[in-house]
């Protein structure tokens with residue numbers, strides 16, 4: 171194991187894949203100077219400006235040209251700078267990248283990775299803070315990855331680059347600097363396989379991305395109160411590891427889902443509905459969601475804090491779930 | 500500068516254009532009939548009157564060159580070398596359709612001849628074609644990418660973003676604007692500020708030419724010249740071809756929003772008839788030229804008959820070619 175940050179792990183993954191496959195290249199604004207968050211720092215020296223390519227501020231062309239470049243046999247890694255700016259390229263991603271293979275009856279594939287740094291970070295307000303992962307899960311043709319740790323960021327990004335599908339790869343801005351152990355060998359992490367962050371018996375907590383760390387803290391706090399929470403980091407939302415969630419809920423009989431994005435129409439709703447459909451009879455208490463209210467993200471820290479789901483709120487909701495559970499059946 | 504038509508015209512070459520233009524027209528007329536017969540299900544956009552651009556441009560492309568087209572893309576696809584039977588099967592949504600019955604008219608494509616797709620979203624192909632050219636450059640290959648779009652497309656953002664991109668990266672891409680006067684039911688110039696595609700291209704440092712798109716000689720020569728330039732690494736170029744959309748926006752649009760006299764005048768510039776005249780002046784008999792139309796109509800009639808008799812695609816096609824990862828039926832009712 172080697173200690174490195176979430177950003178360094180992604181950089182390592184990209185460099186490894188670019189060394190392995192000359193058809194892999196990265197394109198985005200300001201990549202030459204290392205990317206907005208330094209996640210490309212130093213790559214220009216090794217791979218040159220054609221493969222670590224700057225782009226004009228043309229999100230529609232960054233995405234659309236990458237669709238064409240992918241169809242024509244290369245494997246672009248597209249840097250969107252902020253997930254919010256990918257909205258300038260909705261047609262290119264949703265109507266073109268996601269559907270080209272199907273519309274053309276399988277004549278082409280669109281192997282591209284769309285990196286979208288997302289989430290709340292340093293008072294960035296409503297246009298630089300969004301978490302829109304659930305939107306993408308709604309679109310047939312897309313793969314959606316939401317890594318939370320350095321090891322996962324390395325392993326999932328490598329899998330994303332080798333995938334023939336367009337992969338929306340959402341890295342969380344608030345954890346670029348988060349450090350963790352990364353395996354020394356080039357471990358690829360398959361999509362659709364969750365990670366058991368913590369084992370427990372009383373309640374299953376499902377999360378992903380930066381919120382996973384808030385949930386992990388909640389699980390520790392719960393443990394101190396004598397509640398044993400099992401924490402699952404889904405890692406990818408399409409495909410998602412239904413089996414891991416089912417197995418866990420069968421054991422605990424209780425489910426809480428927490429994500430940073432808006433609760434309404436969020437992916438937590440999909441998980442809740444699926445578990446309710448499949449495991450209604452094993453549930454000991456109602457499924458709980460801890461996610462953001464449906465308001466744009468604020469600037470001033472106290473206002474922004476109103477939107478964040480804290481560890482304490484998760485603890486409270488989990489405690490309530492466990493308490494009502496005794497007489498539910 | 501391009502020379503005016505001269506005595507050294509390669510007759511065989513233009514006979515081939517004549518045949519292709521007739522095949523395109525016959526395909527379109529047959530598709531229109533299939534639409535009336537309610538066998539073509541979605542909207543179709545006919546390229547009648549614009550055949551010289553399809554034939555003139557595509558004949559100068561190699562099979563390895565990429566072509567991206569528009570909602571009005573049957574002619575381009577045929578001229579790039581696609582099989583009309585597989586195309587007609589697709590228009591009717593039948594088994595054996597070139598896109599397995601999943602795309603229809605607006606997503607017609609044949610990757611085996613470099614035709615990477617029509618597109619249902621106006622201007623979307625501009626960035627995609629530019630990106631295909633970007634891939635060619637990265638791979639150090641010698642083919643080029645060609646993007647055909649309508650005059651209405653220049654008012655969408657991808658026109659600016661894609662052209663700028665092609666110039667910044669000096670890409671091997673030919674932009675072809677079919678300036679047919681209309682964007683749907685609206686006159687394009689009423690909704691376009693400034694002087695149009697070529698002027699806008701030049702303002703971004705992309706060289707551009709405006710040409711009579713109903714004159715097969717001009718289309719052929721100008722395209723050949725600029726394709727050679729692009730292949731030599733001289734970067735992108737835009738050609739704006741002036742033409743006229745002789746039929747409605749879709750096959751079911753009577754286009755009553757324009758005066759009949761205007762259309763009548765436009766028919767006098769029919770690119771096929773102009774090509775016939777040229778060839779007859781060069782000594783080809785009218786009998787042979789008329790034969791081209793007859794043969795083309797017979798071919799497309801056969802194609803239509805095959806398509807009508809073909810079965811629907813099997814149901815499993817609804818769920819295939821979505822993506823490698825994840826079961827598309829998961830979570831569905």
Ligand SMILES: Cc1ncc(C[n+]2csc(CCOP(=O)(O)OP(=O)(O)O)c2C)c(N)n1
Pocket residue numbers: 544569570571619620621648649650651652653677679681682683687744
């Ligand atoms: C983004 C988008 N907006 C609107 C439409 C509806 N639409 C389809 S074709 C068309 C007109 C396009 O005009 P032009 O680009 O000149 O092509 P032409 O039809 O003349 O070949 C319109 C508005 C569309 N398909 N895509």
Ligand SMILES: [Mg+2]
Pocket residue numbers: 649650651677678679680681682683687
């Ligand atoms: Mg038009």
